[in-house]
Amino acid sequence: MGRRWVHLVLGGALLMPFFLLTSVVVPLIADGANPFLDVGWQFVAFGGALPLAALATLLFPLLRPLEVAAVRSLCGVPAERLAEGPAVSWAARRRTALWFVAHLLAGGIVSGMTLSAPPAAVVLLLLPFADPVRHTAPGVPDVFHGVLGPLAGLALLALVVGTAWGAGGLLARAAPVLLGPTPADRLAAAELRAAELASRNRLARELHDAVGHALSAVTLQAGAARRVLDTDPEFARRALAAIEETTRDAVAELDTVLGLLREEDGSDPAAPAPTLDGLEALLGRTRAAGVPVEATVEGPCAGLAPVVSREAYRIVQEGLSNALRHAGPVPVRLHLGVREGELLIRVENPVAGTAAGATGTVAGAAGAVAGAAAGPAARPGGGRGLRGIAERARLLGGAASAAERDGVWRLTARLPLTGAGTGTVTGAEAGTGTEAGTGTGTEEW
Secondary structure, three states: OHHHHHHHHHHHHHHHHHHHHHHHHHHHHOOOOOOOOOHHHHHHHHHHHHHHHHHHHHHOOOHHHHHHHHHHHHOOOOHHHOOOOOOOOHHHHHHHHHHHHHHHHHHHHHHHHHHHHHHHHHHHHHOOOOHHHHHHOOOOOHHHHOOHHHHHHHHHHHHHHHHHHHHHHHHHHHHHHHOOOOHHHHHHHHHHHHHHHHHHHHHHHHHHHHHHHHHHHHHHHHHHHHHHOOOOHHHHHHHHHHHHHHHHHHHHHHHHHHHHHHHHOOOOOOOOOOOHHHHHHHHHHHHHOOOOEEEEEEOOHHHOOHHHHHHHHHHHHHHHHHHHHHHOOOOEEEEEEEEOOEEEEEEEEEOHHHHHHHHHOOOHHHHHHHHHHHOOOOOOOOOOHHHHHHHHHHHOOOEEEEEEEOOEEEEEEEEEOOOOOOOEEOHHHOOOEEOOOOOOOEEOO
């Protein structure tokens, strides 16, 4: 009750500039009008001040966040029921203008009653008991000189309290309707939330692909070096050199991912994102991890659009990373081809079960790599690589699929070279798909 009364008095204070302006203008329009002395003209000025307040609200959209802050702190209305930010659309401005007029109207009435009623009530309460008061209040009827005086004083105070309570309650109920989000506000909030989620998903994809591939290769190389450190020092040195190179490239790619954050802040990224121009280096790092890769490139892949080349690089990187992480050092076949306005990407590798016989018979250093790959336990539930591939293809208007057939895990993606539409995702998006080469872990798209 106390806070709502303060809110109403605040409305009366906000009304005063408009009331004074109207009180100055009215005598210029009507001869003999004096709103400062004539009560009737004061009500005329009061009524004329309200349209000026509405006009000010329409012209200054920043009034809405100020009113929202006052309602949230003084009227006890939950913040989630009120709009945020200035009233941008005209619909929001009209609703804010209605609220501002209601606030000033109720605040002006309650403020006037608060200023005038308590002194009159005190006089009525003291009238029967203090003889000097009777002489200082000659306009009070004789009927109030008795018991009716205090009763009238109490009734007058009750009227002020009741008016403040009722007006505060009505404003608190009207606030979510007039100061709540409009359909345009809800749409803007939904678009902002979607943009934030898209940005987070983009960063998650880039971080997963850039760092995940490097960590998988480093883990395999470190495990292999540990196993043959005493028996084959030369291989261990090569593995350590490969780890050094892989981590150096991973730091550069991590800087690229951090550059995405700098792009969102309005500054330039620190490093360009990798494209298919760096495919040979990616294949070299994968082969250094002990994975034989047979790559076939058909068509002019070097002159692709930057966005297509960048997303294609990430898809190839994730396909190789999946094979490395889940199937170990098994032969991987990579095919890139441009045909009929699309870039076709296909990554194939034997799944872990079918590759066990081949990798189990590898001797020397290669056997150490196989043992290092078989060491770690499979991750429960899979990662998010296939989902990221599906999102990348879908954003370009393409399609992606991944499935095991005849003991071979096959990842396929089609990316349009020009334009973008609504891509489709098959395979694990309809249910759950087995992640590359595990035979046990699954990953949702």
